[in-house]
Amino acid sequence: MASPFPSSTLIECSESKLAESSNSRNWNEAFQLYSNAITCGNDGLKVEATIKLAKMSRHAPENILALTVPLIVGLLESPLNPSILEASAYCLKCLASQGDGRLAHLIGQSDAIPLLLNLLPNTEGRLQISLLKCLRNLVTFWDSNSRTVASNHGLEIVLRMLNSSSDVKDILYEILSALALTREVRRYILNSRNVYHLVEAANCGRLISRTRAAQAIGLLGLIKSARPTLVDAGAIPVLVQLLKHGDPSMKLVAGNALGVIASHIDHINLVAQAGVIPLYVELLQGSDPIGQDIAVDVLCILAVNEENAITIAGHLVELLRGGKDGAKAGAVDVIRDMSNYKHSMSVVENAGAIPILVELLKDENTNVKERVSGAIAQLSCNKADRVALANSGAIPILLNVLLEDEPNELIDNAVEALVNFSADPSLGEQISCISESPLFQNMRYRVLEMGDSDESWASSSDQTSVCDIPSEPDLC
Structure with a gap:
């Protein structure tokens, strides 16, 4: 059917509405013009009007854009005209990034995702790229769309295309990284032996996509049996690169994922040999409390190996001497945890940490003092460390703690x-x-x-400790 007005009229009117975007009546009129173009216009006008709408979407009110969604989705049912399909996919891609994800949610609630997935296997070139970019934005800007894609066999389509296509792999990896944040998708990836695709998704593409893939790797690593598979797929060097060169958010995600993989006893040395210890020390020195917690946890895991523990202890001593309060507190936590390991009895003392810990009992920061007192209480369970602490002047300082108005935890540690x-x-x-x-x-x-008494000491044969010291942490 012929259009009641030429396409140039629509464009001129649309531009006028853009210039007067504060007037909601004008935007309503623009929507009516677009609706007329879609319902009454020829194919050329539909394409031209839809592309124009896509370009104007960043300026239009969200409620007006929401009204256009059913019209644009309806265009996906025009299989005989690839130009219309490409224009509608392009427009939906643009809309999905607007409105803090609300429009992506609205599009996901329509029939758009099944239609896009049904079209994908039989397309190529520009149309295929437009369809994939639309899917990418839908799963990126609204999480639940990933479940809709997966439930419509979208994951199988993406994996099939990854195994056969080279031109659009970057977009496919972006889609896969979003889908993989869903548990069912991660299990399917593991069971179908496609983990290497998830690792590659963390290795290429945009930062946001690589970060999602690294997060999915960490979540997948929570399954014990998946950790060797991740290592075989090359996850360690990929995550190390993200930890080394990524932005702050990516470093946190990659650091956590590496820690999950390292929690397998067979992988501790593989992770350490990749040169991560200085990277986690750097994370510990940062200002992000989450990053500091991750660094503490992973350094404690790596320190199970004595050679790693010696290297780590050297870095920790430097932090104790001149680090910020948060880094000092984290370093003390690692030393305290290391004191549970068999080899720590020599590692901590040989690194020169004990005199510094004693001096930090007088630190002005209460949090640091609490952490230090806990570490000293733990170290004092071992005879060699106890002697080193006493020779460094710990006893009179601990007695002085009892005289001060200190928090209960600090006093409890001092008494212990x-x-x-x-x-x-x-x-x-x-x-x-x-x-x-x-x-x-x-x-x-x-x-x-605290469960201690003179009688328990009297019954101790060597009187070296009131602590039950495990040889290593509970690793999976």
């Missing part, structure tokens, strides 16, 4: 450490000040609350 010192006769005169302290004697009930 002093109990450990007081029960070691090899320290001789160094512990006399403990037994002579009325304040300490009055606080012995704290020891009972």
Whole structure:
């Protein structure tokens, strides 16, 4: 059917509405013009009007754009005209990025996704690229659209295209990275032996897509049996590159994913040998508390290996000497955790950490002092470290803590450490000040609350510790 007005009229009117976008009546008139073009216009006008709408979408009100969605989706049912299909996919792609994802949600609730997926297998060239970019935006700007794609066999289509196509792989990887944030999709990828595609998605494309893929790798790694598969697929070097060169968000995601993979006992050295220890130390020095927590957790895992522990301890000592408060607190946490390992009895002392820890008991930052007191309480469970602590002047400083108005946790840690010192006769005169302290004697009930007593010490054959020290953390 012929158009009641020429296409140039539509374009001129649309541009006029753009210039007067503050007037909602004008936008309503523009919508009516577009509706007329779609319902009454010829194919050329439909294409021209739809492309114009796509270009104007960033300026138009969201409620007006929402009205156009059913009209544009309807154009996807015009299989005999590739130009109309391409224009409608392009326009939906533009709309999906508007309105904080609300329009992507609206489009996802329509029949657009099944229509796009049905068209994909029989298309190529520009039309195929337009369809894929539309799908990419739909799953990027609204999470639940990923489930709609997966439930309509979209994942199988994407994987099939990845296995056969080279021209559009970057777009396919972006779609895959979004789909893989869904648990069912990750399990399908694992069971269908397509994990290498997920790893490659973290290795190429835009930062947001690579970050999603790295997050999906970390989530997939929570399945113990998936970790060796991820390693075989090359996940470690890819994640290391993201941790080294990514933006702050990407570094957090990649660092966490690497930690998940490293939690397999067979992978600790593989991760460490990739040169990640300085990268996690850098993350620990950052200002992001989440990044610091990730760094602490992963450094504790890597320190299970004695050679790694020696390297890590050297970095931690440097942080204790001159790092920011958050980095100091994190470094102390790693040392405290390392004290549970068999080899830590020499590693911590040989690194020169003990005198610095004792000095940090006088730090102005309460959080640092609390962490340090906890580490000293833990270290004092071991005879060699206990002697080193006493020789570094820890006992009088701990007694002084009891005199100050300090938080309960700090005092509890100080009392626990002093109990450990007081029960070691090899320290001789160094512990006399403990037994002579009325304040300490009055606080012995704290020891009972922590499950310690003089009787438990008397029954200890070597009197080296009140702690049950495991040889390594619980690794999967």
